[in-house]
């Protein structure tokens with residue numbers, strides 16, 4: 001991403017140049033939900049985290065080409081990238097039993113800023129998509145039809161945006177609890193899923 005920006009001097013076209021890698025890795029992140037069976041984490045928290053990313057990748061940025069050059073797309077892409085580099089470095093060094101304190105510190109501090117910034121990028125992108133969705137009626141089903149059901153993707157997106165209000169604090173508070181546990185050694189009794 002940095003190389004693209006330095007070579008072209010613009011963020012326009014950046015999404016296009018990284019989309020294959022992005023789709024591949026974010027789709028495979030579904031395995032993280034499966035891995036909840038073997039690692040100590042909440043399937044609910046991981047499920048919400050992974051499904052929101054998959055939704056952003058496939059049902060927003062992949063499907064609505066007109067928004068791929070929005071600054072908000074670059075915002076959440078940069079945030080996701082920094083987060084995952086830190087997180088997977090943390091996992092790798094932990095498995096090797098040689099975890100540098102900086103990586104541990106970064107894993108449990110960067111999110112304090114990155115989470116809200118990432119959420120802002122995602123919400124602004126969905127907001128930018130709304131006019132196109134309304135104009136084209138994409139992914140929507142109008143009556144009358146043989147199934148006798150209607151579905152409006154435009155209102156569905158508004159519901160998704162509103163769902164961040166109850167769901168995002170759950171993820172943020174989860175990470176704050178993890179931070180207290182890992183960095184300050186507090187014993188925290190987690191409620192079961």
Ligand SMILES: CCCCCCCCCCCCC[C@@H](O)CC(=O)SCCNC(=O)CCNC(=O)[C@H](O)C(C)(C)COP(=O)(O)OP(=O)(O)OC[C@H]1O[C@@H](n2cnc3c(N)ncnc32)[C@H](O)[C@@H]1OP(=O)(O)O
Nearest residue numbers: 039040041046049052055083091111114115118164167168
């Ligand atoms: C259908 C439409 C759905 C739409 C839904 C709308 C929902 C809206 C609300 C959601 C908003 C989300 C927005 C989000 O996308 C924005 C961002 O991400 S911004 C970037 C900032 N984000 C973060 O910092 C969080 C990143 N995510 C995570 O940290 C985790 O995925 C999390 C789900 C939070 C779980 O973390 P937790 O610390 O609980 O568990 P871990 O899985 O990290 O670790 C548990 C233990 O397992 C070990 N582990 C895990 N995975 C591995 C691995 N691959 N390899 C090796 N070891 C692994 C890990 O070391 C832990 O071990 P131990 O307990 O011994 O320390």
